[in-house]
Amino acid sequence: MSSPDNVSMTPKSILYLNGVSKSFDGFKAINNLSLFIKPGELRAIIGPNGAGKTTMMDLITGKLKPDSGELFFRNDIDLTEHDEAEIANLGIGRKFQKPTVIENLTVFENLELTLQGHRGVFQSLFFRLDSVGKARIEEVFDIIGLQSKSQQLAGSLAHGEKQRLEIGMLLAQQPELLLIDEPAAGMTDEETAQLAVLLKKISGERSVIVVEHDMEFIRMLETEVTVLHEGSVLATGTLADVKKNDRVVEVYLGR
Numbered sequence: 001m002s003s004p005d006n007v008s009m010t011p012k013s014i015l016y017l018n019g020v021s022k023s024f025d026g027f028k029a030i031n032n033l034s035l036f037i038k039p040g041e042l043r044a045i046i047g048p049n050g051a052g053k054t055t056m057m058d059l060i061t062g063k064l065k066p067d068s069g070e071l072f073f074r075n076d077i078d079l080t081e082h083d084e085a086e087i088a089n090l091g092i093g094r095k096f097q098k099p100t101v102i103e104n105l106t107v108f109e110n111l112e113l114t115l116q117g118h119r120g121v122f123q124s125l126f127f128r129l130d131s132v133g134k135a136r137i138e139e140v141f142d143i144i145g146l147q148s149k150s151q152q153l154a155g156s157l158a159h160g161e162k163q164r165l166e167i168g169m170l171l172a173q174q175p176e177l178l179l180i181d182e183p184a185a186g187m188t189d190e191e192t193a194q195l196a197v198l199l200k201k202i203s204g205e206r207s208v209i210v211v212e213h214d215m216e217f218i219r220m221l222e223t224e225v226t227v228l229h230e231g232s233v234l235a236t237g238t239l240a241d242v243k244k245n246d247r248v249v250e251v252y253l254g255r
Contacts, residue, residue: 012039013036013037013072014039014040014074015177015209017033017070017071020059022064023067028230029052030052030066032069032232033231035233037177039207040203041207041223042199042203042224043207043223045210045211045212045226046218046226046242048252050230051252052228052230057094060087061084061087061094062084065080066080073087091175092178094179095179095181097181097185099162099163103154106151106153108150110165110169111140111141112137115129115133140171143168143201144167146168159187160191160192164198167199167202177206177207178202178206179211180209181211182214184217185214192216196220196221199221200223203223219239224238225241227245227252234251
């Protein structure tokens with residue numbers, strides 16, 4: 001059974017956290033956390049409530065700043081020196097648990113709006129999708145599998161389809177790293193299986209970190225799992241490995 005990540009800077013990291021800590025009113029939500037993610041890697045993050053999963057994502061995306069420690073993207077980009085918008089533009093996309101698609105726009109229009117980026121209201125009024133943008137949307141449709149529903153209102157989609165659309169909206173921005181928070185919550189078994197296939201499909205060309213509680217979904221991802229507990233890494237390995245770890249069973253799986 002492997003121990004908490006023993007990380008060192010190498011040319012092969014897409015994300016590198018070393019000795020990161022973050023406290024709130026004396027409570028250490030993140031405690032000397034070290035994590036190493038390779039380009040193209042799909043990593044699952046699990047752990048009990050309060051383990052620090054959301055705070056970790058807030059730190060990576062610039063919503064919070066660490067009290068101490070190092071956070072690097074693509075080896076040499078110090079994330080602590082950038083704000084939330086800058087980090088998104090660098091190539092880190094985040095999907096929250098609840099879909100945030102615009103329900104009174106069509107599926108296509110949601111993707112089109114994503115490509116408008118940070119244009120102002122006046123610029124958006126005159127925005128016209130060029131051939132590059134159209135090709136990118138077609139590529140996203142090929143990945144998320146919603147071509148047949150491109151002209152439907154996003155509000156008419158099933159929950160699992162909305163989740164896939166929102167992932168597509170992130171992909172349209174061509175991120176190098178995606179952070180995805182509990183995507184399987186509220187899904188049917190079929191939707192969960194489809195989502196696992198999608199996430200495995202989109203990793204490789206980009207790195208994906210999935211935070212999840214659903215062990216069956218984690219099993220479907222067939223990837224390395226990191227267990228967080230009290231703000232630091234408790235164990236890393238295959239799902240079979242971590243399930244056999246007595247400490248993991250004690251603090252999380254045995255509950």
